[in-house]
Amino acid sequence: MIKPKRYLAIAFCLSVLCFGIVQDASAIDVNASYDLSTLPDMSDFDPNLPLKPDGDTIKIAIISSFTGPGAVTGEAFYLYTSWAAHDINKRGGILVDGKKKKIELIKADNQSRPDVTKKITERMILKEKVDILWGTQMSHLTQIVSQLATRYKKIHVNATSVSDSLMEGKNYSKYSFMTSYSTQQIGRAAAYYYGQIRKKETKFYILCQDYVFGRSIADAFKEGLKEYYPEAELVGEDYHQVFLTDFAPYLTKVKASGAEVIFTGDWMPDAFNLLKQSRQMGIMLPFANIFINDPISLEELGIENGEGLVLISPAGTGNPIFKNQGFINYYKAWNNQWKTKFTPPYNTIRYSHIFGNPAMYAYSIYWTASVIERAKTLDPEKIISVWEGDSYQYPNGKTVSMRACDHKAVTDLHAIEFVKPEDQKQCFNIPPYYIYNTSAAGGPVFEIPSEKILPKADPQLCK
Amino acid sequence: MDPTTAMYIAQGMHGIAYGMVLFLLASGLTLILGMMGILNLAHTGFFMLAAYFGYQMVQWTGSYWAALAAAPLVTAVFGILMERFLLKKVHVYGPMAELILTMGVSLVILDGVKVIWGSQSLPLSPPESLQGLVNIFGMQYPAYRLFIIFLSLLVLFIMGVLLYKTRMGMIIRAAVSDAQMVDALGINVPVVFMLVFGIGTWMAGVAGVAIAPILTVSPGLASQMGMDAFIVIIVGGFGSLGGAFLVSLICGLLSSYGIQFLPQYSAVLIFIFMAVVLAVKPEGLFGEKT
Known part of the structure; x- marks a missing residue:
């Protein structure tokens, strides 16, 4: 007793x-969070047949490439943002100026070209009368959208371009809000993970695309190594042209350098071609990266060739993914739709989940809608005042705040080690207990606290 | 073999392998341009289309070899159809009309593959027998890259024999030199040109299926190698297979050794080479003065 x-x-x-x-x-x-307690019935969501909301709407232009080689990017942007819009609309919309308004997304095809980006963005503003500009891929295109946002006083949500320079100096626009992570955070987070958490490999080789983004993410990694891993050795550094065909000459140099880890900021298709060719050449080194997470591409390589990859993610919350029933319900609503209703091109395993990096596109819409709802108006100046310094909790429990001085999102990042399907249970803690059964995917997840990797601050803006 | 020597030799072999794929692509282009006077902007589109056909064949049959055999042939059929039913009709309007037409076909192919296969990258693996590494005097080299070198040499040999050792080759060369005379001799010149177009697109098809296991099959494939292919035919000389072969190899080697020794300039070395050649010999290395 x-x-x-x-x-x-x-x-x-x-x-x-x-x-x-x-x-x-x-x-x-x-200040606000996504409401997981009242998930609407999403069974009528079909990205190929989006329901056009009736009445007075809040128009958001999704600016991306929907044609040409870059169409795959627009495809993913539209899928996830339209899910969020559908969700908000099924909840009745947003109370603005005393009236419930629904979200209407409009595709704006910029064809990955600067001239078209300018034309289509202006058309969205002047002809379609959109309230919000969302996008786009590639920093130089995002800069164009940001400039037009300033000229026409429209709120611009950048959930996709990660260059710090977009929100610095002359590029800074008070109308633009960067909800994505930034190159400084990514590069330093990778260094922090290797220097302060993993503490194993010491020899690094940087292999990035030869343009502003590739160079700045590499610089951030080098700064991070100095700060968090001074004993690390940079055994090589190369910058290749974008859309390179043959990576073998670079990989031969990597092999000869004795590197233990390749750090790359490459995006697709370069990222995957680099990995694929390295494995074909018998180079089994781990890649610290941000874009090598496509399950179909990884499936081609085989599970063993994807093991050991380290993804720096803005979407993580630490293991396990599912921490409450609300998020399980949210995830299942998506996954069930994908299983039963999604049609090409959305019915591949690439889109089977709503967590990880692509989900951030949807989450950015939730945050935007929440800010508008709290501003109670579509007046850009009032939206800005609510958003500056705001903090929001996404459906997966991740919190993010908007730095007031330069409109960059501040959040924890996570280093995710890729493992074989049977070890993915630590991450994916509901049946079937793996993320992908045909490729390596997330296993151990390590938090990199936001205060260790704050986005680069322009001293003129953030005094 | 000591590691430094192995690295330099490996770089040379990478250059040759890339140069060979480039040759496969550019040779079809130069054949059509040199012999028919058509700058076929859809050529790289056919190259990409063949990679998609190869992917589809592997999905259906599970065999890369079946894909390598069939996909270029199917591509050639498409090429022939284009020549027969489109190019032939606009021929009377001159080269500009042909140029615009081939550009249009290129766009149709680009959007067509997206409608059928989507815009995502699709995987195509090398055959199992060519996966892994081969030991060459202590240096480990990917078997599939060796295969590409061999395949390109085989295609070059076949083309050489076809053009220079057969009656058909003789007719083709004669038709290029003086089509009216050949026509007067009772040879059906339009059929000869159709055949040349078919052979050219077949070679693009071989290149497409050969490169697919190194890259991914995606709509971006055409633009990835297209620029290099056009440089090859300009520098090599319009219509010169030998020129295309030599310049492809030079481009491949410039690229790989450039990355080794002058990485910051490697992307522009090919353009510098082109500028130097054209400054000295505007018709290209093996081109004829017009």
């Missing part, structure tokens, strides 16, 4: 534990 004093001790311990949990929850001090 337990003595009364022991009851008290147990009660005390439990209360401390509970208080700790409550403290943990309250530590996530956010």
Whole structure:
């Protein structure tokens, strides 16, 4: 029999534990969050047949490439953002100027070309009368959208381009908000992971695309190594042209350098061609990267060739992915639609999940909608005042805040080690207990605290 | 073999392998341009289309070899159909009309593959027998790249024999030199040109299926190698297979050794080479003065 004093001790311990949990929850001090308690019926969501909302709407232009070689990017942007819009609309829309308004997404095809980006963005603003500009891929194109946002005083949401320079100096626009992570954060996060968490490999080779983004992400990695891993050795550094065909000459140099890790900021198709050709050449080194997570491409390589990859992710929350029933329901709503309703091109395993990097496109729409709802108006100046310094919690529990001085998102990042399907359970903690059964994917996840990797701040803006 | 020597030799072999694929692509282009006077802007589109056909064949049959045999042939049929039913009709309107037409066909191919296969990258692996590495005097080299070198040499040999050792080759060369005279001799010149166009697109097809296991099959494939192929035919001389072969190899080697020794300039070395050659010999290395 337990003595009364022991009851008290147990009660005390439990209360401390509970208080700790409550403290943990309250530590996530956010201004608003996605409401997981009332998930609407999403069974009528079809990205190929989006429902056109009726009445007065909040128009958002999704600016991306929907034709040509870059169409795959627009495809993913539109899929995830239209899911979020559908979700918001099924909840009745957003209360703006005393009236519930639904979200209407309009595709704006920029064909990955600067001239077209300018034309289509202006058309969206002047002809389609959109309220929000969302996008786009590639920093130089995003800069054009940002400039037009300033000229026409439209809110611009950049959830996709990660160059710090977009929000610095002359490029800074008070109308633009960068909800994505940035090159500084990514590069330094990778260095932090290897220097402060993993502490194994010491020889690194940088292989990035030869343009502003590739160079700045490499610089950030080098800065991070100096700061968090001074004993590390940079055994090589190369910058290749974008859309390179043959990586073998670079990989031969990597092999000869004795590198233990290749750091790359390459995006597709370069990222995958680089990995594929390295494996064909018998180079099994791990890649620290941000874009090598496509399950179909990884499936081609085989599970063993994808193991050991390290993805720096803006979307993680630490293991496991599913921390509450609300997010399980949210995920299942998506996954069930994908299984039963999605038609080409959306019915591949590439789109089977709504977590990880692509989900951030949807989450950015939720955050935007929440800000508008709290501003109670579509007046850009009022939206800006609400968004600056705002913090928001995404459906997966991740919190993010908007730095007021330069409109860059501040958030924890995560280093995700890719493992074989049977080891993915630590990450994917609901049946079938793997993310992909045909390729390596997330296993161990390590948090890189936001305060260690704050986005680069322009001293003129952030005094 | 010591590691440094192995690295330099490997770079040379990478250059040759890339140069060979480039040759496969550019040779079809130069054949059509040199012999028919048509700058076929759809050529790289056919190259990409063949990679997609190859992917589809592997999906159906599970065999890369079946894909390598069939996909270029199917591509050649498409090429022949284009020549027969489109190019022939606009021929009377001159080279500009042909140029615009081939550009249009190129766009149709680009959007066509997206409609059929989507815009995502599709995987195509090398055959199992060519996966892994081959030991060459202590140096490990990918078997599939060796195969590409061999395949390109085989195609070059076949083309050489066809053009210079057969009656058909003689007719083709004669038709290029003086089509009216050949026509007057009772030879059906339009059929000869159709055949040349078919052979040219077949070679693009071989290149497409050969490169696919090194890259991914995607709509971007055409633009990835297209620029290099056009440089090869300009520098090599319009219509010169030998020129295309030599310049392809030079481009491949410039690229790989450039990356080794002058990485910051490697992307422009080919353009510098082109500028130097054209400054000295505007008709290209093996081109004829017009």
